[in-house]
Amino acid sequence: MSVAYRAVGWSPHKRLYDAIIAACVVAFVLLFIGASKLFSPFASSTSDEILVMRALGTCAITLLHIILIIGPLARLSPRWLPVLYNRRHLGVLTFLIALAHGLLALGYYHGFAAVNPLVSLLTSATHPRTFQAVPFQVVGLTSLFTLFMLAATSHDFWLRFLGPRAWKALHMGVYLAYAQLLFHVAMGAMQSRESLPLTAIALGFGLTLVSSLHIAAGIVERRREQRSAHARTAEAEWIDAGPVRDIAPERARPLVLPTGERVAVIRHNDRISAIAGVCAHQGGPLAEGKVIDGCLTCPWHGWQYQPHDGCAPPPFVEQLATYPVRIVAGRAQVRSTPLKPGTATPPAPIKGDTTKAEPVESQRGAS
């Protein structure tokens, strides 16, 4: 959260996460090289440098597949959320491994030319109007640049500098990087003709896995959106948020207002309050978080907000809009007009039998 920036916000959880993925990367590279030497029909004609290069490239595209499936998996099941927290470390590592692969390939295939290696790479298509003219190495270079932009801007400073919308739009470029890498690997394998069936099967499996998880997550999200759609009450300015008993203690429930604004209706200490439902960090779904230490906690990266005023706990300075809440006949109702970010609104208490509760309205803050 927004206090003085650090290079990397280390925590015991992050150290463990990074240690595990580093160990997995080393094991993957060693296994790839060992398996290639033992089982590949081309082992005798393949140098160690080429094996290392291929191991790093395969590791990078495997990591990218993992990065791409973490998001939809976290949407489909909250048990994957811990893996989502440090996804940016995975992304930076993917870029570094891809960079190592690129530098090795550049040096091995173009480092002995009479011209600059990069010039050699850009002019490497030597057979016009043939399959060999497909510039798969240049596409690899562009995918490396895309991964660089994602890794370089992964720090929270750039999120604030560019703004959430621009930053998120930039980081949707991970799908562009995926398409570029798919092309690079597919065309490269087909030009070299080595291990072609295995490459085609692996790429097809990866693409199927990523696509199907995204489509499944999209379908689930659409159903959630439809379930959290608003219902108007007799008074136009109050929006029905459903029965109070449907909101689990120390949890929240999503609500979409007629204006399209998303609200998190929170139940904390048997009181109901409502704040804006989009996290100030990266737009995470606050309504899917828990109340921890008296603050609604975003499930994506753990940013917190106090239910009664939408403010992040000191010393953090983020503020979200708040909404007056009342309880009528056991149902929570949220006023459609938000208050200014950081405006305190005492929560509406849940009294006795929620099915017979009289209208209990939270004190209206300054509007």
Place this chain on the structure above:
Amino acid sequence: MSTTAAILILSLAGAYALVGVLVAATFAFRGVQRLDPAAVGTGWGFRLIIIPAATALWPIVLRRWCSAPRASAAPTPAPPPDTRDAPQRTAHLIAWCTLAPVGVVIIAVGALLVPRAPAPVNLPSDANISAQAPASTPSAERAK
């Protein structure tokens, strides 16, 4: 791509990167706190880590730096996000319904374009080569 075009592209990219490094280094160690008060008092690690992206984005960085007020302000909260944004994850459904077929097409086109192995050529046997040797040789010509 021709060699001339490749050299031109790389020269332009190199010039852009060189200017970017100079701007980014100066920004990281002198100007960043003017744009973001949360950068005040940060260490070398943070300042070094923002240099790569600042190099790539140096025109934007330079413009914001030049237009930022000189007086340092207390940390201010970022404007709250627009809660009307539909979560981009719901757009994944549309994106992947189109991207998945694109990936399949890439693989399929590549498989179709893979050149077939050349047809075997019937080479003449040694006996045939001897029988087809030219009748006129220099010694034969001298004998004539």
